[in-house]
Amino acid sequence: MENLFRLASSPNKMENLFRLASSPNKMENLFRLADHEDFISRRCIWVNGPVIIGAGPSGLATAACLREQGVPFLVVERADCIASLWQRRTYDRLKLNLPKQFCQLPNLPFPDDFPEYPSKKQFINYLETYANKFEIKPQFNQCVQSAKYDETSGLWRVKTNEVEYICRWLVVATGENAECVIPEIEGLSEFKGKVVHACDYKSGENFKGKKVLVVGCGNSGLDISLDLSNHHALPSMVVRSSVHVLPSMGPLQLKNTEGKIPVLNIGTLEKIRSGDIKVVPGIKKFNKNGEVQLVNGEKIDVDAVVLATGYRSNVPSWLQEGEFFSKNGYPKMPFPHGWKGNSGLYAVGFTKIGLFGASYDAVKIAQDIGNVWKHETKQKKQRYGAVKIAQDIGNVWKHETKQKKQRLS
Numbered sequence: 001m002e003n004l005f006r007l008a009s010s011p012n013k014m015e016n017l018f019r020l021a022s023s024p025n026k027m028e029n030l031f032r033l034a035d036h037e038d039f040i041s042r043r044c045i046w047v048n049g050p051v052i053i054g055a056g057p058s059g060l061a062t063a064a065c066l067r068e069q070g071v072p073f074l075v076v077e078r079a080d081c082i083a084s085l086w087q088r089r090t091y092d093r094l095k096l097n098l099p100k101q102f103c104q105l106p107n108l109p110f111p112d113d114f115p116e117y118p119s120k121k122q123f124i125n126y127l128e129t130y131a132n133k134f135e136i137k138p139q140f141n142q143c144v145q146s147a148k149y150d151e152t153s154g155l156w157r158v159k160t161n162e163v164e165y166i167c168r169w170l171v172v173a174t175g176e177n178a179e180c181v182i183p184e185i186e187g188l189s190e191f192k193g194k195v196v197h198a199c200d201y202k203s204g205e206n207f208k209g210k211k212v213l214v215v216g217c218g219n220s221g222l223d224i225s226l227d228l229s230n231h232h233a234l235p236s237m238v239v240r241s242s243v244h245v246l247p248s249m250g251p252l253q254l255k256n257t258e259g260k261i262p263v264l265n266i267g268t269l270e271k272i273r274s275g276d277i278k279v280v281p282g283i284k285k286f287n288k289n290g291e292v293q294l295v296n297g298e299k300i301d302v303d304a305v306v307l308a309t310g311y312r313s314n315v316p317s318w319l320q321e322g323e324f325f326s327k328n329g330y331p332k333m334p335f336p337h338g339w340k341g342n343s344g345l346y347a348v349g350f351t352k353i354g355l356f357g358a359s360y361d362a363v364k365i366a367q368d369i370g371n372v373w374k375h376e377t378k379q380k381k382q383r384y385g386a387v388k389i390a391q392d393i394g395n396v397w398k399h400e401t402k403q404k405k406q407r408l409s
């Protein structure tokens, strides 16, 4: 209780207190939460509607669908822009890897003049237009450090560096590619040449004439190897298992059935055939003299290394929950069943089928929350109507009783 008074006595926190108190979730929830020490160490904000964590395509799609349902929301983003993966952590030659009809987000088709495979720049422009159209204004530079469901109050507590958000619904939209995977390879930390992860690689122009080892043969590894070759570098690509090339079925089907990402990069395959891109087996270790020893015993000289070794979800590092998400940071249930958890928890974009899956999840989530929202709004209106009628009748009653009393006296 004492904490609550301290909270209320601070001018900038007073406003938050009123927001909380006027929310559909009662004042008593606030008293319960106020017992916790942390509550007063951060600015505390009640969010009337869901908090969406992440302003990538998944978060934007969910926000847009909620807007259509008339549900208010708040988007929290650790970077200083929308679609930070696309804007900050991808290379220049990147294009969408599926035809555009599989990549557009709900309620806004790509412009007609976009090519079948839009470029990264076109996709970013589209996302900017999308955010503007649906009036999505994320809170930038706010990295979520923890999110926990408070059983007693029935509310989610979402903490960023500065703020604690309190809400009924939590939408996880932090993506499958939130953090880079950097493998532990013996001797790599002592390697004297340049080492970059694919997320920091922009183009091959700085690698002209250099022998570059590209570790990994997913879409990033293939694309970067091609780009290096096009810029007159000498790439060798490490393939430690297999490349999943050119499906006879559709790419979405391949992802669904085999869980492997298909590789559609014909240009790279031609360069491999011509010998411009060398393919080498797994790495045993980096020797002190800058040589790389491969698992087949061969030794090669390299000037630089690009780690195209993939990405991972960061959900386990901040979400304190063990039912819906598994330890690898993906919902336990695969697509199309992994969008809804318990207690108002949702996940969007963890489908392993890219943007198409994100759009599917977003529509489902917004419909689900929208139904509850509409139902409760209707009930509130009805309650409000009943109170108004009672007040009206009460006023007449009081007035007439008073008049009667006056007449009698």
Ligand SMILES: Cc1cc2nc3c(=O)[nH]c(=O)nc-3n(C[C@H](O)[C@H](O)[C@H](O)COP(=O)(O)OP(=O)(O)OC[C@H]3O[C@@H](n4cnc5c(N)ncnc54)[C@H](O)[C@@H]3O)c2cc1C
Pocket: 053, 054, 055, 056, 057, 058, 059, 076, 077, 078, 079, 082, 083, 084, 085, 086, 090, 091, 094, 095, 096, 097, 098, 103, 142, 143, 144, 145, 173, 174, 175, 176, 177, 178, 220, 311, 314, 318, 348, 349, 350, 353, 354, 355, 356, 358
């Ligand atoms: C190089 C590359 C190319 C790709 N190309 C395609 C493609 O062509 N087609 C396709 O369908 N898919 C592609 N993908 C897959 C990609 O994951 C999706 O296209 C899309 O970006 C997923 O959107 P998302 O919003 O789920 O995740 P992201 O785009 O990763 O957005 C997640 C957002 O959450 C933010 N965030 C993360 N953690 C926190 C936190 N703790 N607090 C606050 N904010 C946080 C991030 O900063 C980010 O802005 C590609 C991925 C990569 C890496």
Ligand SMILES: NC(=O)c1ccc[n+]([C@@H]2O[C@H](COP(=O)([O-])OP(=O)(O)OC[C@H]3O[C@@H](n4cnc5c(N)ncnc54)[C@H](OP(=O)(O)O)[C@@H]3O)[C@@H](O)[C@H]2O)c1
Pocket: 094, 095, 096, 097, 177, 183, 184, 185, 198, 215, 216, 217, 218, 219, 220, 221, 223, 238, 240, 241, 242, 261, 282, 283, 308, 309, 310, 311
């Ligand atoms: N639009 C596009 O054209 C485009 C371009 C790039 C990426 N993407 C998308 O972005 C996502 C990530 O793709 P990605 O290619 O960055 O990652 P990825 O698909 O996870 O591929 C990572 C690669 O690194 C290899 N690897 C990991 N550790 C290794 C090690 N220690 N030694 C050797 N190889 C190692 C993996 O091999 P194993 O298979 O043996 O583990 C795999 O080949 C995918 O969804 C992809 O479709 C799309």
